Amino acid sequence: MHKIVLASNNAGKVKEFNRLLEPLGWIVIPQGELGVSEAEEPHGTFIENALAKARHAALATGLPALADDSGICVHALGGKPGVLSARFAGEPKSDAGNNQKLIAELAGQPDRRAYYYAALVLVRHADDPQPLIADGICAGEIVDEPRGDGGFGYDPHFWLPAFGKTVAEISTEDKSAISHRGKAIRALVAKLQEAGL
Ligand SMILES: O=P(O)(O)OP(=O)(O)OP(=O)(O)OC[C@H]1O[C@@H](n2cnc3c(O)ncnc32)[C@H](O)[C@@H]1O
Numbered sequence: 001m002h003k004i005v006l007a008s009n010n011a012g013k014v015k016e017f018n019r020l021l022e023p024l025g026w027i028v029i030p031q032g033e034l035g036v037s038e039a040e041e042p043h044g045t046f047i048e049n050a051l052a053k054a055r056h057a058a059l060a061t062g063l064p065a066l067a068d069d070s071g072i073c074v075h076a077l078g079g080k081p082g083v084l085s086a087r088f089a090g091e092p093k094s095d096a097g098n099n100q101k102l103i104a105e106l107a108g109q110p111d112r113r114a115y116y117y118a119a120l121v122l123v124r125h126a127d128d129p130q131p132l133i134a135d136g137i138c139a140g141e142i143v144d145e146p147r148g149d150g151g152f153g154y155d156p157h158f159w160l161p162a163f164g165k166t167v168a169e170i171s172t173e174d175k176s177a178i179s180h181r182g183k184a185i186r187a188l189v190a191k192l193q194e195a196g197l
């Protein structure tokens with residue numbers, strides 16, 4: 001049984017993590033329920049930001065902490081929005097604003113390739129010298145017209161050619177099976193098992 005604090009304030013992520021980890025016997029407590037403030041995410045890489053978020057939550061709670069830093073990288077935009085995905089259109093964070101800006105920046109652009117990336121970091125305590133790290137990628141294409149109301153963030157504009165649907169149109173089970181976050185969680189769980197944890 002693993003009791004961990006989930007170092008995220010994103011309701012969409014919290015739902016996905018609960019669905020994936022609770023069947024494995026994990027007790028996942030979102031940091032908001034424990035009064036943890038939002039961590040700074042000042043770094044230029046996903047992995048560094050995930051480590052900062054995990055450490056921050058572990059320090060504040062004394063519990064093991066799991067963080068996810070993720071985003072969408074668009075080929076024609078040189079990998080943008082990348083680590084700035086949550087705040088692409090500025091403050092306050094807004095999925096609608098971010099999607100609008102993404103579509104505007106891609107106007108007239110025939111190359112629609114993009115991928116989602118998630119870096120996960122699990123620390124057993126704030127000074128853990130060996131954080132467990134896993135990541136995952138999910139490739140697709142950006143479509144101008146939003147479709148579907150599942151998922152969160154950029155999902156209504158993220159087209160999956162293999163499904164003929166956007167991520168917001170597929171089931172939660174299918175999203176878990178193919179998403180960057182689903183893949184990263186399965187890799188993390190495998191590492192934990194390998195380490196006998
Ligand atoms: O930092 P926390 O508190 O976890 O919440 P956040 O939303 O700020 O999370 P990030 O800093 O990791 O930024 C990730 C952004 O990337 C986008 N994103 C990540 N995973 C996604 C997914 O599965 N579907 C759609 N958009 C996603 C979405 O805009 C997120 O806000």
Ligand SMILES: [Mg+2]
Nearest residue numbers: 009041069086
């Ligand atoms: Mg964030």
